[in-house]
Amino acid sequence: MTTTQHGVSFAHQFVDRVRRTPAAEAFRYRDGSGWQSLTWQDTRTRVWELAAGLVDLGVAVGERVGIASGTRIEWIVADLAVMCAGAATTTVYPTTAADEVGYIVGDSGCVVVIAEDAGQVAKLRESELPQLRAVVVIEPAADVTAPDGVDVLTLQELAARGRDLLARRPDAVDERVDALTPDHLATLVYTSGTTGRPKGVRLSHANWTYEGRAVAELDLLTPADLQYLWLPLSHVLGKMLIGIQLEIGFATAVDGDLSRIVENLGQVKPTFMGGAPRIFEKVRATVTLRTQGHGGIQARIFDWAFRVGLAASRTRQRRAPVDRWTAARLTVADALVFRKIRAAMGGRIRFFVSGSAPLSREVAEWFDAAGLTVLEGYGLTETSAACAVNLPQDTRIGTVGPPLPGTEFMIASDGEILVRGGGVMTGYHGLPEATDDVLDPDGWLHTGDIGELSDGYLRVTDRKKDMIKTSGGKYVSPQKIEGVFKAVFPYASHIVVHGESRRFASALITLDPDAMKGWADQHGLGALDMAELSRHPAVQELVQSGVDELNSRLERWETIKKFVVLARDLSVEAGELTPSMKVRRRTVENQYVQELDELYR
Template sequence: MSIQTLSQLFEHNVATFNKPDLLIYRGRDGKFHNLSTNEFKDRVIHCALGLRELGVKQETKLLLLSENRPEWHIVDFACHLLSAVIVPIFPTLVADQIAYIAENSESEFVLVSNQKQLSKIEAIRDELKRVKQIVTFEVAETEGTLPFERLLQLGREQDERGFFPQAVQLAEPDVIATIIYTSGTTGTPKGVMLTHRNFVSNVLDCAQALRLDTSDRGLSFLPLSHAFERTVDYTYFYRGASIVYSASPEMVARDLEESRPTVMASVPRFYEKIKSRVESSVEQQGGLKKKLFSWALDVGRQKGQNFLNQKRDGLALKLKYALADRLVLSKIRGRTGGQLRYFISGGAPLSAEVARFFLSVGLKILEGYGLTETSPVVSVNPYDRPRFGTVGRILPSVQVRIAEDGEVLVKGPNVMLGYYKMPAETKEVLVDGWFHTGDIGMLDEDQYLIITDRKKQLIVTSVGKKVAPQAIEKEVENSRFIEQVVLIGEKRRFISALIVPDFDALWQFAKAQKLQVADSQELVKHPAVLELMQKEVDERQKHFSNYEKIRKFQLLARPLTLEEGYLTPTLKVKRRVVEKAFASLIEEMYAVGEEAHS
């Protein structure tokens, strides 16, 4: 039987792969524990039967507010067996945002992970008029809540052996599986309706593109509420790979070392931070160790370039690489557990420089491209022939066309049904079956897709010059002293920028230079720091046209964070929010003349 629904994908997994460690998670004791295939199957079925007893049926909407953990997938597949609709919520969202999504989606049930998430629901409980039941994964039973174990027990009491095969058989490919609310860098969140067919077509395509089998362990780190990690995890299930859950960004470094995964998906910020920390650590050590690192990295670059050019290594390079790997490169890989075969990158553009750095130390990053509306993957770089600076080749079931204005259009079984209760917005982006992505791009001679920027984020200066900010921002962020860059210049005379330094590297510089500064506010205003940053910015934008170059910048004394509302849950900058918050600093840059920086 061909797989067309997520219920069938679940059946395929539990019938084909009998693993003692299908799911791996940290318990409350801080240690890793395993959930076997059979245990997973039983819990999914009992969860489905329990939910059915509570009144969940086809098209019932359930809000899922949780970090990555086994219960997330148990609830997800249980709902698929019932043809119910999961509405996943980013665990970083605040109560008011959750209230909007709950009301807009017409959710009748809420499932939460812990007391922190339950507190958000309790704060808006009076607004959740449709909600009939709240289920908690960790919290003890209170008035109005039902512990997850009680839900499973309710399911066990049904003892319906025919339920599972019948549910799989009755599942329909074009039924809505989920409504994912896009975080969005601007505007009101939109509920993206994705069907079973949408997801499954994408999983089958990704399974062809990615090398995965039962020996793999995938670290599930990005929020499962995002389509990227969710589809990657579905692909793990399809291929019989084990899944290791990392519950928080604070734990991911430890989880990488201890769980020793073979594959992991993340966003570019994660890889940029690893590169920056390695470089800062080497800089701090200085002397012979710094020289040894530079030599080893250069040897790794030569080997990496041969791989990209499909050339064989000569004997001399093989010998040098063996020594470089033993002395330096293997130790860097050891920080990722030592077993990683490759990373997957998505959600935002990955700098080619970052990709080359990782390849130099023996770690491939396969960059892909997609959107929530496309379930989400459109393209991915092949394992054997990645091409840095591109987002890879188009997936087999997907069609891509470049419009006259450069916009990337996508068609295929992975394209969404539409936006929930937003027909006008749906018609705006879905025209004759083609989804208008809002991204500007091109296909190279070998049909690798290149994305240059978001259509709506193109900056048009007051003299009519069009500037694509992402490429410039990413290039400047490659400096080890710079963490975040936001270009400014819409209807302005020239391009300026708000820059957040990498404070670890900058404090090292301050210490080495014996700068007399008390805090980060004084640090970013120190003349020596401004001079350093000017050099870094100038060096990084040499190959850009004059009208694209940053003429002035302001250094911010603290990072742009998710908690303060400057970033989306996938760590993209909310440009309008940032520009509004730092309006006075921006105006200072345009108040007088066109000096080098402020």
Template sequence: MREFSLPALYEVPSDGNLTDLIRRNASQHPDVAVMGRKADGVWTDVTAKEFLAEVRGVAKGLIAAGVGVGDRVALLSRTRYEWVLLDFAIWSAGAVTVPVYETSSPEQIRWILGDSGASLAVVESAAHRASVESVRDGLPELKGLWQIEDDAIAALTASGAEVTDETLDARMSAATADDPATIVYTSGTTGRPKGCVLTHRAFFAECGNVVERLKPLFRTGESSVLLFLPAAHVFGRLIEVASVMAPIRLGCLPDIKTLTDELASFRPTLILGVPRVFEKVYNSARAKAQADGKGKIFDKAAHTAIAYSRALATPQGPSLGLKLKHRIFDKLVFSKLRAVLGGRGEYAISGGAPLGERLGHFFRGIGFTVLEGYGLTESCAATAFNPWDRPKIGTVGQPLPGSVVRIADDGEVLLHGEHVFTGYWNNESATAEALADGWFHTGDIGTLDEDGYLAITGRKKEILVTAGGKNVAPAVIEDRIRAHALVAECMVVGDGRPFVGALVTLDEEFLGRWASEHGKPAGTTAAALREDPELLAEVQRAVDDGNAAVSKAESVRKFRVLASQFTEEAGHITPSLKLKRNVVAKDFADEIEAIYAK
């Protein structure tokens, strides 16, 4: 058993709640832009004073609508300015926010609203309203339903005009640090989602220590972040609250399809994302270079960036020759890549899945360091992250200051700290299992090095055991295979089987480019190419790269390219892009059997 901790850098208030942040900002930084709002194609600033005024107006409307202290209010919307506004308005009314993914099915909506006992829901669109209405008969406690795209903000503000400032002030002070701020339902990789109860204290401990440890990334009046991940996910909430706590300018992007354009117009200093986002940036840049006849130059530049980053971690640092090569490629390639990312940023934060050592070195080598972290809904997002001044690529960093990470005898990662959830809503048995002996049992397998840097090597419940008795952690090889531009998703199989296999889906964007470069008919689909010898050879190269990271007994011996994608709609992946292995295994059982057919 091994454990590591760092002293707290932020003193959690003994009382109070998250609404104290917006009141403090309006008092101490009234004219500082704390939000960016997109209207008519133009980003406009919202100052701390203006944001507080808008929050108060909406909060009064919620009170007038019957929302009481401790009531649960569901919020179903894409990531947008109104999401953040409503989140703080719900807290200002003394209530508890229950986020719902905007891609949720009516059955999922019914479960979350019903289990949480939501008394009111705010949705984004008419389609969302229809989904709620379709299950409303099973939601007897739901008394009100408002729609953002039907002027909910203006309507709530108008309806609360008669609520006095004294009434609102009392509501804003009603919740204590140990009261629930939100109930975030887990993505549900197995079974029904469970509601994680996160208190105001948990967010103070989490965001306060993140901001203090990453101080150069959160400079008031200078720094900015563009949030394009789901605000309903705890990772998005971390950035929302941390941005307000700092405070720095926060912009929200509902549609990731316009990400490149919005990075150029918003020009954030800090970017956060999941590994797939950074893989896409790399693969898109490489594909464009190849299409322009500059593929060899790009590959040489990438090799230089990785070598330069690796040298930074050595006592002697980069050699003079490597520094010269790096300077040349910075003008030719690296500066252009940084421009694609907005041109102002030097750091990004990545979570949700392992980034991969190669990609981590590439980005640091081009002057854009991706700080990898690790966390769960139950840990209020990041429970470990790489410090800006001492990142160790290939790890998820050191524990959140003020918390403890322990590696149990069986390798499981255990957590302790004020940022950890207090339990699952209405689920005492699951709470007792997860919070045994005062430690949160993550279900992840990991190691701690001598400096307290954590590495995650797999999931305790996802370990495959082949017929030969070999334990296989799927994540390691899956991440390497998925790094190939042609691969969208990869799922390793082989539990109880004679060898390890894999299901592979193709990235539709890069499939079109690959097909054109290899003389395949325009518009050729994955279904048409899944048996193509050239395509199979290319996927085999991705598999070979993945196999290089593991032992022979753990390597993928056979794979199947699928004709379709793993989709959130079909239940194959969660909104945070985690595989629901049991669902994939069931839906593609025939493909798995084909791998092991004689």
């Protein structure tokens, strides 16, 4: 059977995984200060109870159940339960504002919402949601108040209802699973659009099972692997990684607390982890700044080791053998520096996977130099996450790899990337015209990204709508410039390149509070807050040095002539970032239009 014709549902895939390896570890999760494990059979018991509870609540086949929660074991179990009950999950980021939560829950027609806590439930009270019948709370609290006429119960109470139903009707959930087909709706994921209302992307069971089968064919992973998962499960990349797990059978350690990533890596000792570029940028910046802060011989050894490591990495990228002298120095560099970096991440990482946004070459090379491979991939919500990924045996830095088995790419005459394959969505929920705008009759999805194919490997250069044309007629790629800047300037958090119809390119820059704290303490400015630091002449000089380094790597017309250091970082809460941490470029430019105009006077 080919990857494009896998004839089962996601629920069948879960059932099959439990049947094949019932006693194997499925998930590991934090319980207080320690970790608890679930076998596949344990997971099945929890899933069946919750699925039966949903059936008992009257959730019908095809109806939508929302999950508004951070990444945790309950999210995974609830999502599996929704699908085993024959319903479809609508994902809601926990950081989503109340008005947008109301829009997503209402537009998708959710009849039940599984909410993490009282704060998530409170958002539901701000909208008219006539179809909503019940709210299930993961973390019970005395002050939970649902909208009028909506029942409230805890996750434990839902499971108890399920156990009661299964005692009366043991086949209640099996009947729902047996009725599912690959074409049934499995998930509605609302694009955290950078403009306008989000659109609900309809992903079928076949989309998810395709992803698992396609990645399995690449032989990247085995049942012996251990994944560390912190990614938002409301995002397709996190959800896809669970689908791959069901197909292959490895275990996953789950904790959505970003502040504990490094600590957890040391404890869990995973063999792989998926992440967004910002995580890898922060790791690189933190390690580099910490070592430079020590100064002296330690900093010099660190810099020497990475010069050696980068030389070896670039030699490997040219498909040339590393000479004996470089190999000998690399052995010393590894013993003095690189081995310690890998040990801090658990010591067993075979590779990282980077997705959701472009990863700069400088960051990828830094990790490769340290013996930590980052496999950059490419995908959209509309493609169920991955449609391309680099391979460990042939990683080509600067590309997002070849297409997954069963996926095709085509480059349109204007450079736009078109995708066709088993992961492509069935359409936008309730928006046939918007669907027709991006999905043509031959099944090609128009991605809105610009790129090129070389020897079967895809390179993504920018978003079509983000390309800047200066008043002099020169085209500027913001993503390229922004990626380079964050790679060369470890104190940066975000940069937004501006210049459409302007004489030159400029930028709005925000600083990383964690990185700046160490710098400020070292320079006697530790008493200043971020707003005060952003205006300080020494900080302006520091940022100028980063911009100068950036400009040295760009074509003349791409260089940043002027910039503004903003008083605070961009945030989801202020509407400047999407829940998946992408910059809402137009929102930021409109918000700071006066500052930008001043740069061109």
